[in-house]
Amino acid sequence: MAQPCFSCGGRFELYEGPTHKYMLSSPGCWKAYGELLAREYENPLLFGAAHRLTVDAYALQHPGDPSDRRATQSVWIHYAALHLAMVEEVSHASIPAKMQTLASKPLPPLPPAPQSHSITLADVVAEEASNHVPAVQRWAASAYSAWEPLRRDVSRLLADL
Numbered sequence: 001m002a003q004p005c006f007s008c009g010g011r012f013e014l015y016e017g018p019t020h021k022y023m024l025s026s027p028g029c030w031k032a033y034g035e036l037l038a039r040e041y042e043n044p045l046l047f048g049a050a051h052r053l054t055v056d057a058y059a060l061q062h063p064g065d066p067s068d069r070r071a072t073q074s075v076w077i078h079y080a081a082l083h084l085a086m087v088e089e090v091s092h093a094s095i096p097a098k099m100q101t102l103a104s105k106p107l108p109p110l111p112p113a114p115q116s117h118s119i120t121l122a123d124v125v126a127e128e129a130s131n132h133v134p135a136v137q138r139w140a141a142s143a144y145s146a147w148e149p150l151r152r153d154v155s156r157l158l159a160d161l
């Protein structure tokens with residue numbers, strides 16, 4: 001029995017359980033995310049290639065309550081991280097320091113969240129571990145393009161760091 005996550009739209013098992021404090025999702029989606037993270041923590045190659053993108057894609061597809069400052073900040077910062085990784089091709093290891101700096105800046109309000117996502121966590125979970133990295137890359141590209149309205153501001157914010 002599967003149920004769509006109200007935020008990302010991916011279909012996950014019906015499940016009663018906890019969710020993140022501000023990256024709001026269905027409990028089944030949050031559980032599947034934990035399992036995907038476990039797959040990455042168990043495999044250093046997957047972790048190195050995909051973990052940065054996984055964390056950012058999940059955050060962008062679960063923007064939460066736009067009146068919650070932590071939620072809004074999370075979207076800006078994870079979008080910036082994907083921009084650095086995918087557009088500027090900055091090494092994943094050097095991205096957290098830039099995220100930290102960005103988090104200390106005043107960030108503008110967000111435009112409305114995307115209505116739907118073409119690729120979600122459910123698509124990544126359905127792949128074998130051998131396809132994990134390209135699946136995460138497709139997921140991250142989908143999450144990044146759905147938030148295209150942030151791109152100009154994020155380029156400016158990063159240039160000012």
Ligand SMILES: [Zn+2]
Nearest residue numbers: 005008025029
């Ligand atoms: Zn979800």
